[in-house]
Amino acid sequence: MKSFKQRSACPISSSLDVLGDKWTLLILRDILFKGKSTYGEFLQSAEKMATNILADRLVNLEAHGMLTKVVAPGKKSKFTYHLTEKGIATLPILVELVLWGAQHFSTDIDVGLLEEFRTGKGVAIEKYKRLARETLA
Amino acid sequence: MKSFKQRSACPISSSLDVLGDKWTLLILRDILFKGKSTYGEFLQSAEKMATNILADRLVNLEAHGMLTKVVAPGKKSKFTYHLTEKGIATLPILVELVLWGAQHFSTDIDVGLLEEFRTGKGVAIEKYKRLARETLA
DNA sequence: AATTTTCTCTTGCATTTTGCAAGAAACAAA
DNA sequence: TTTGTTTCTTGCAAAATGCAAGAGAAAATT
Known part of the structure; x- marks a missing residue:
């Protein structure tokens, strides 16, 4: 258990x-946009994340109250991770990263989604927030 | 010279x-919001960044076309760093990080600035973009 | 019941990055 | 000529990352 320290x-x-x-x-991103x-x-x-890094980050995110770990119904050895409101609230950050990345790098983003973000950012964000809250139930 | 590799x-x-x-x-942040x-x-x-890390990141940012290094007028050993449009375009990301951070941590952000971001995000972003372009001249 | 498969991590180790402290190099100022 | 300013560089210890193997618990299959 390492304690969290703000640099400033x-x-x-x-x-x-x-x-x-x-x-x-x-x-x-995987949770919010890909339903994982x-x-x-x-x-x-x-991106092929290493298993130990993934485990570490999941613990971290849970420690920061951004996601919760839930035992899958009927399967004691399978877990599902769901975002809290604090985690869902990172959506605008992700959307801006999408827009900046799509603008400045060669990517394979769906043009429809990109257009959705460009023209109706607020609406799109609300839509994905709603989706995230639904999967929680 | 390390080559840049996109993970995906x-x-x-x-x-x-x-x-x-x-x-x-x-x-x-220091350039866009603090005029450094x-x-x-x-x-x-x-946050007390180490000197070697700072030097490394400046080289990186320059290599990615996000900032330019300019010799200060009349002083050959002093440089000023200015953002390119690609660098300025990160402003929306920074603003979202401000909003998320201010919402979920104890910070010392100016309440006026925070309100400016919350209620008139688009206008505020344009204002800071304009500022960044002016310092460039 | 025994075996295999699924699924979530853990461990050990090499590599890379970071952080820290000291100092070098180039120029400016006194 | 000396002192100061400014931008890095270097060496080394510590921490984080990446990789490969495998452990452990439960579920599914035979």
């Missing part, structure tokens, strides 16, 4: 203390 | 390949 009182710095690495936000919820599903992503 | 064609992943660490976005532009100024931030 700056909100950006504090956010990065939790989200500032190459993997954490990809887990949130299990350890095995996270491992299958194109 | 996902725009979020690609963004994180460049921005996904604990320091890069703090440099952009020199190595010495970046070093003075509350």
Whole structure:
């Protein structure tokens, strides 16, 4: 159990203390945009996250109250991970990362989704938030 | 000279390949929100970045076309760093990090600025973009 | 009942990155 | 000529990451 330490009182710095690495936000992406919820599903992503890193990040996210680990119904050895409101609230950050990334790199993002984000950002965000809350139930 | 490698064609992943660490976005914050532009100024931030890390990140950001290094007028040994449009375009990401951080951590953000971001995000972003372009001249 | 498969991690170890402290290099100022 | 400013560089210890193998618990299959 390592204690969390903010480097400063700056909100950006504090956010990065939790989200500032190459993997954490990809887990949130998998949950929010790809409907994933299990350890095995996270491992299958194109970026090939190492198993120990994934386990570490899941513990971290849970420790920060961003997701909850739930035993799958009828299967004691399978778990599903669901976002809390704090986790869902990272959606606008992810959307801006999508827009910046799609603008400045060669990516394979769906043009329809991109257009949805560009023209109706607020509506799109609300839609995905609703989706995340539904999967929780 | 290390070559840049995208882990996947996902725009979020690609963004994180460049921005996904604990320091890069703090440099952009210092330029965009605090009007900083020199190595010495970046070093003075509350988070106390190590000198070698700062030097490395500045090289990286320049390599990615996000900022330019300019010799200060009349001083050959002093440089100023200015953002390109690609760098300025990270502003919405930073604003979302501010909002999320201010919402979920104890921070010392100015309440006026926070309100400005909450109620008139688009306008505020344009204002800071304009500011960044002005300092460039 | 025994075996195999599924699923979630854990462990050991090499590599890479970070953090820290000291100092070097280039120029400016006194 | 000396002192100061400014931007890094270097060496080394510590921490994080990446990789491969496998452990452990439950579920499914034979």
